[in-house]
Amino acid sequence: xxxLTRTGQVGDGREEALAAYVxxxxxxxxxxxxxxxxxxxAYQQATLIxxxxxxxxxxxxxxxRAKPRLLLELGTYCGYGxxxxxxAMPPEARLCSIEFSAANASVAQRIWDxxxxxxxxxxxxxxxxxxxxxxxxxxxxxGFGPGRLDFVFVDHIARAYLPDLQRILDQRWLRPGSIVLAxxxxxxxxxxxxxxxxxxxxxEWRTREHHTHVEYQSWVRDLVLESEYLPSAVAxxxxxxxxxxx
Numbered sequence: 001x002x003x004l005t006r007t008g009q010v011g012d013g014r015e016e017a018l019a020a021y022v023x024x025x026x027x028x029x030x031x032x033x034x035x036x037x038x039x040x041x042a043y044q045q046a047t048l049i050x051x052x053x054x055x056x057x058x059x060x061x062x063x064x065r066a067k068p069r070l071l072l073e074l075g076t077y078c079g080y081g082x083x084x085x086x087x088a089m090p091p092e093a094r095l096c097s098i099e100f101s102a103a104n105a106s107v108a109q110r111i112w113d114x115x116x117x118x119x120x121x122x123x124x125x126x127x128x129x130x131x132x133x134x135x136x137x138x139x140x141x142x143g144f145g146p147g148r149l150d151f152v153f154v155d156h157i158a159r160a161y162l163p164d165l166q167r168i169l170d171q172r173w174l175r176p177g178s179i180v181l182a183x184x185x186x187x188x189x190x191x192x193x194x195x196x197x198x199x200x201x202x203x204e205w206r207t208r209e210h211h212t213h214v215e216y217q218s219w220v221r222d223l224v225l226e227s228e229y230l231p232s233a234v235a236x237x238x239x240x241x242x243x244x245x246x
Contacts, residue, residue, distance in 0.1 A: 008077070008101030014046040015078055015103065019110045021045065029116035031087050038080050038111075042216045050080035051155060051183050052215025058224050059153065059181060063088035066179045068150030070143065073097040074128065074164055075156030079108030082121050085153065095121045096142050098134060100156070128164045135171060149173035154182040154193075161193035176231030185223035187214050197227055204230055 009015050018041055026037040035056075042048040051059055063071070063085050071089060073082055076099035085095055099105045105123045112121055122142065126134035138144040152168065154161055161182060168174060185194055197207050210224040 008099070008104050010046075010049070012046075014048070015107045017046070018048065018078055019107045022111050023114050026114060028114055031083055031115045031117070034111065034115040035080070035083050035087070038078070038083075039216075047216050048078065048080070050077050050215065051084070052080075054218075055183060055210075055212050055215060055222070055224055056081075056084050058210050058212065058226070059084050060088045062179055062181050062226055063151060066151045066177075068179075069093050070149050071095040071151040071153070072138075072144075072149055072168075072173075073153045073155070074160070075099065075154070076108045076123050077104055077155075079111045079121075079123070081153055081155055082108065082112065082123075083115060083117070085151075086115075086117050086121050089151075093120070094142070096138060096144075097121065097123045098127060098156075099123055099125060100127045101125075127160070128167045129160065135167065139171075144171070144173055146172040147175040150175065150178050152178070152180040154180060155184065158184065158188050158190040158193075161190040162196055165193065165196075174229045176229060178229040180225075180227045180229065182225045182227070183222075185209075185225050187220060187222050194225065197225065202230075206230055 018038065021041050022034055022037050027033040039053045059081060068089055069092065071085055071093060073095060076082065076097040082095055082097050089095065099108065102125050105125045108123050124134055124137060128134055165180065182193065197205050201207060205227045207225055207227040210226060212222050212224055214220040214222045
């Protein structure tokens, strides 16, 4: 875990090995097959810390409900979550994925190129907390602006969940009805992020809790939060009823 925090990689070469495995075993240009091969690698070769197949179904469903045109992913890792979002999002949609590890960004790009995603998905090496550099790139190069962001997938370092959500809000990128999906709310957990949403339930956010399991196994429970950003005019009179379980 210490190496993951410092480098974004497990530290035994499994991420680079995954890229080689995908290129060798998945059909070129076939997103479905690339996803299948990554899942197979995670079950049979080495466990990965991407969202995984079980929680991936929640991600798929949330993207389809949102019908987004502009998506943001915080934490690319090896590109698995982006593959699932690219498959589920409308054809005209665009996804930007932010990754603090240059090595992971390179692995993800190799996998996406093999899957044939083209310019529908872009990886940016950086963080939202890097002094404004990545935010500036998103704004000037990728069309981010007030009310333009429809969907956010949060799946990076737990301590950055709440600060990065606040940075997104400060930029006013979200619109009424935008969806923020956050993984790993039990393992390793992001208690400040969860408390923030609970305090604002029914006024600024409406959140569903999806009870599930840690990726690629069925014995450690995890939690995914799906939060809808509420329009201020409606939210003021909505009178929230608390966090609703899935």
